[in-house]
Amino acid sequence: MARTLEHGDLPSLARGFSLLGSGGGGTTTMLELMLADADWPLTVHPVAGLDPATPCIAAAFAGSTYLLTERIPGSDPFDELIAAAERWTGVRAGAVCPLEGAGLNGLTPLTLAGRLALVDADFMGRALPRLDQLSLFIDRVPGTVTVCGSGAGGVVLIETDRAADVESLVRGAIVQAGGAAGVVVAGFTVGDLIEHAVHDGYERALELGTAFDAAAAAPLSELAGRLGGRMLGTGRVAAVEAAPSDAYSSAVEVTADDGALLRLVARSEVLAVLRDGSLEASSPEIIVTIDSISRDILQVDGLSIARHVALIALPAPAWWTERPERLRQVTPSAFGIDGLDAA
Structure with a gap:
């Protein structure tokens, strides 16, 4: 309709x-x-x-x-x-x-x-x-x-x-x-x-945006649930580093509120998140970064040192996961970043 x-x-x-x-x-x-x-x-x-x-x-x-x-x-x-x-x-x-x-x-x-x-x-x-x-x-x-x-x-x-x-x-x-x-x-x-x-x-974007607006002031864990996503962690950005082998990639280290070390691997989009070295989420999952205080939805270049952020993973569009030949085009290895594809 x-x-x-x-x-x-x-x-x-x-x-x-x-x-x-x-x-x-x-x-x-x-x-x-x-x-x-x-x-x-x-x-x-x-x-x-x-x-x-x-x-x-x-x-x-x-x-x-x-x-x-x-x-x-x-x-x-x-x-x-x-x-x-x-x-x-x-x-x-x-x-x-x-x-x-x-x-x-x-x-x-x-x-x-x-x-x-x-x-x-x-x-x-x-x-x-x-x-x-x-x-x-x-x-x-x-x-x-x-x-x-x-x-x-x-x-x-x-x-x-x-x-x-x-x-x-x-x-x-x-x-x-x-x-x-x-x-x-x-x-x-x-x-x-x-x-x-x-x-x-358009249907999904409107549903997500409406849910985000309705829960913008709610606890971050509740916000993640309203979006149909899963909370990967919250914390403070401690370092932003360029990848030594890839000028287009960067790594963002977040000291999590629960004591863990979160590491975001990004190009123009966030491609993967690791917790204490273990893979938590990776493309084609949609990894969202939100300012924990203002609730602004952040671009990769907005992940600056000392910023407090929340990381949420939203489900990947099913089109990409239906066939292996499609999935191969959007995992981190498709961007030349090895070892971060989901098992």
Whole structure:
């Protein structure tokens, strides 16, 4: 059944997508401001609620989310990308879905919901850093095209069967664009989402955000339970270190309130948590870090020394755990970090 989103749902929806970011995905403030003047209410359709033959696109911002707060996108940041995709495919889009169901990109397709049917499915179900980790690419759905802005009105269009090409070429275009750009994936239908996407991300985000708001002042253990998660620990950040063998990875040590030593391993998202050297949680589980005092949902770079934090693990999207070949793409070893995959 289709769900109607009111403007009053936006803060809870944004908080839910922030939780699904696992410490990444970018803050939602910019998108919340962009959506202030949207044509509310908006309708979100389940995958089964639309004609499966409907041509669909996915939209997102990629690159540095911090640059997006300095260079605010225009009122129609995806128009040129959608036009290029439609020229190439010869098909006009009828629906839109998120590229990733987390962080600011969970909200991004709402900017297009006034002219395209908004469908409740995405290609990650959480935040992940690489475009070659999109479910659509992992399942090798044929005929997709990816379009990225390259700055000064230019676009780069990629049609390839190799997901690694999409990742590398889009990253090059983002550098050319100045560090952040819009991305659109096209060439698929709503029917392709039935098997090749994570469903009900808006539903989950709204439920999480509503539960978080209702329990924001409750004890942290109760908050974890309301979110359907498990408490990994609370404590004070004692150290933040770059990994000596990987410039993109970091380790955050937390002195737990119960005397244990918690160690978070992160890239742009938190990938694993260890307690006294034993693995407690790892990707694709969604590891949430919350400021114990303010109850702010933290990004990885917000894990600063002396901050008091709570660590909560939320269940992984089932799509990733259904098949071993999917799971291999999102465990810590897929990021080059060995020894932290769950048994």
